[in-house]
Each structure stands twice: as C-alpha cells, then as structure tokens.
Amino acid sequence: MSWLWEWFWQSLGKRWLLWTLFVVNLLGTIYGFVWYSNQLAATPGYLRPFVPDSPTGSGLFTIVLFTYLMGRHIPVLEALAGITNFKYGIWAVGIIVAGWLLGDEVSGTDIMLMISHAGMAAESVLYARFFKLSWLPVGIAALWTLNNDFLDYVMAIHPWLPAVLDPYEGIVGLCTVLLSLISIAVIWFTNARFSRNKV
Numbered sequence: 001m002s003w004l005w006e007w008f009w010q011s012l013g014k015r016w017l018l019w020t021l022f023v024v025n026l027l028g029t030i031y032g033f034v035w036y037s038n039q040l041a042a043t044p045g046y047l048r049p050f051v052p053d054s055p056t057g058s059g060l061f062t063i064v065l066f067t068y069l070m071g072r073h074i075p076v077l078e079a080l081a082g083i084t085n086f087k088y089g090i091w092a093v094g095i096i097v098a099g100w101l102l103g104d105e106v107s108g109t110d111i112m113l114m115i116s117h118a119g120m121a122a123e124s125v126l127y128a129r130f131f132k133l134s135w136l137p138v139g140i141a142a143l144w145t146l147n148n149d150f151l152d153y154v155m156a157i158h159p160w161l162p163a164v165l166d167p168y169e170g171i172v173g174l175c176t177v178l179l180s181l182i183s184i185a186v187i188w189f190t191n192a193r194f195s196r197n198k199v
Contacts, residue, residue: 013199015159019070021123025062028116029055036159043157050151053159054092057084058120061127068130068199078131079141081185082124087145087183089121091176099162128187129194138188145180152176 011017033040034053043051060081067074096110152158153173165172 013068013130015069018065018199022062022065022069023066023120025058028120029059029062030188031055032058037063039160042194047151047155047157050148051157051159053084053148053152054088054117054120057081057086057088059104061085061120061124065126073130073132075132076140079133079137080144081142082131082187082191083138083145083180084128084148086124087179088188089117089119089124091179092117093121094175094179095159095161095165095172099164102162102164104162104164125186125190127199128180128190130199131187131191133191133195138184139198142184145184146177149173149180151176186194 033052036052036055040048040051060077064074064078064081067077093114100106100110117122153169153176158169158173158176161169161172
C-alpha cells in the first residue's frame with residue numbers, strides 16, 4: 001500500500017489532479033451557496049459575505065487550485081483558503097456527529113455532507129505543503145477567521161444548527177473559536193514542515 005500512497009502524494013501537483021479537484025470544488029462551492037440561499041435571504045445585506053462559511057472556504061480553495069494551474073502563488077489567498085477550508089470541513093463533520101449523538105435523525109444528506117466536508121479538510125492539509133506562507137498572510141487569514149467567528153456568534157449569523165443543538169449555541173461558539181486556532185496551527189505547521197515542495 002505504500003506505493004499507492006507515494007503515487008498519490010506525487011500526483012498532488014499534477015495537472016490532471018489539479019483540474020479534477022478544481023471541478024469537484026467548484027461544483028461543491030456552487031452547491032454550498034445554493035444550500036445557504038434561504039439563510040442569505042434572511043440576513044441583512046452587509047452581513048451576507050460572512051454567512052456562507054463552508055462554500056466560502058471551498059470557493060477560496062478552488063481559486064487556489066486555479067492559480068496553481070496558471071503557475072502562480074498568492075500567499076494571502078493560500079492562507080485564507082487553507083485555514084477556512086480545513087476549519088469548516090472539520091466543523092461541519094463535528095456538528096453533524098454532535099446532532100446525531102443528541103438524537104438527530106441520520107440522513108443520507110448528512111452522510112454526503114460529512115464525506116464532502118471531510119474531503120475539504122483533507123485537501124487543505126495535503127496542499128498546505130505547497131503554500132508560500134509567512135507571518136503576514138497567516139496573520140491576515142487568522143484575523144479574518146476569528147472575526148468571522150465573532151460575527152457568527154455575536155451577530156447570530158452562524159450556519160443554522162440542528163434543532164437539538166440550539167440550546168448549546170454558546171458551547172458551539174466556543175468550540176468554533178478553538179477550532180479556528182487549531183486550524184491556523186495545523187496549516188502553519190504543516191506548511192513549515194513541507195515548505196520546500198513546489199507545485
């Protein structure tokens with residue numbers, strides 16, 4: 001099995017895989033914005049850019065993949081995409097599992113969302129080795145991410161939760177901030193470990 005992993009690891013920078021992931025992420029991003037359409041319609045216009053968390057993360061990652069196909073790197077974009085795509089991938093999986101543990105019904109849609117969001121987190125870690133990061137772009141991405149948490153849980157524009165989690169909104173908010181910090185650390189240290197790689 002080690003040869004299969006080695007082949008996959010070496011394929012991450014290949015154009016065929018970059019194009020495949022670009023299309024998959026683009027379609028997933030479009031689906032995500034449609035998913036948020038009702039919440040966007042119910043949110044004041046000035047707050048709408050902060051509402052669609054997961055599709056924003058996957059959308060930014062889609063743009064990063066496109067820049068790689070064009071032979072370019074945009075460090076701030078890579079930092080934003082890596083951190084938010086990882087964070088909201090893990091967040092969605094955690095929220096779905098927490099809902100199930102509290103008695104929420106298991107649905108096929110939930111399983112599909114878990115698989116797709118786990119993929120978001122995985123691709124962020126896998127491609128972090130290609131990012132051209134420094135303190136400045138990571139700092140900007142960290143400010144954006146933590147500000148988004150503030151708006152989500154102070155202005156109450158966070159993604160709609162399963163009804164069984166509504167009484168625990170405060171705990172969800174605290175866990176989300178902790179996840180933001182973990183996501184920043186994961187992308188930073190993964191990039192630092194593999195920073196000599198190129199795409």
